[in-house]
Amino acid sequence: MMLIEETAVSQAALPLAEFKAHLRLGTGFDDDTLQDAVLESFLRAALAAIEARTGKALIARGFSWTVTRWRDQAGQALPIAPVSAVTALKLRSQTDEEEVIDPALYLLEADMQRPILRPRGTLLPMIPEGGVAEVVLTAGYGPTWGDLPADLAQAVLLLAAHYYEYRDETALGGGCMPFGVTSLIERYRTVRLFAGGAAR
Template identity: 30%
Template sequence: MTPLALAPPTAEPVTLTEARQFLRLDLNDEDDLLATLITAARLMIEAAAGRCLIEQPWRIVLDRWPGNGEIRLPLSPIARIEAARVYDVLGAPQPVAAAALTLDRSADPPLVRVTGELPEIGRNHGAIEIDIVAGYGATAAAVPAPLRQAVLILAARWFEERGDVASRDARALPSAVAALVAPFRRGRL
């Protein structure tokens, strides 16, 4: 299974205005840097939590359908399945009916269950594509407050302590940020 990001989120969980207020910045001459740090902090928090914060489109690519009829998705939370297709023997995409796949959002990790008829697979690799939308919601308001705060603190830390602090944080999140992310981490067995 290969997850492919199709596009970045249309918004960030923290706005430039919120970050400027948090940092007590009156001028906007460093907005480009601050916007980059907010994006980088979101990516770091998403990786640490194992969750997408703002809705973003992804494609899940599979070679074949699982024998048990359940696909455990590597992303969480999942808002919806947008489309699915199977490539036939000629390499043409054949749509999968919406009723053939059911999303179980309550499972962690989320599951897609095969619940109907599926088109015939025609190639050995990358035969199945499922387009999904992952994230808490389309706006920052949908993101849990502790995760938004973690993004804000991390971006502010990188802004204030420019230099090699980002490389130190890549090895281990600062303890205050890690504590905010901890309740949202996906467990692994």
């Protein structure tokens, strides 16, 4: 299985002004934008870290997911949430022959924790031996920063500020995340109940 981010979070969607206010950086000076590139990099890093911990896409964008077999042909759980649309389902053979599946044959069962790709009939289409299925989807709370739940938005700012504060620190342990951030994102973390089995 492989999940690929097809479109990046746009610069316009990043809360640069909010982040500067959070850091209490001075304004009204000639060099107001001097640190913008650095601040943007910390925001992107914080977004990526929180998305990895929660399994959620925060800002809406396109993804593609390839899988060699369905865990359950009656309904395949998708690896990211929330999903607003499945825009294509394709089957690709071992020889790279591609079949685009008619959207009338499947549907998205939306869920904030565990969205599922369902067949409109009995089963999802069979994946060719040695081939893959590719699901093209749009995931995220919305296209702008204001679409995020307030606690997730606050967690991003807190973590980005942490990265900014300790930008020269090399002794922090791997996976270090402040307690305030982990407590804010805890309820968004996906609980894995079906290790190796069908995820519904």
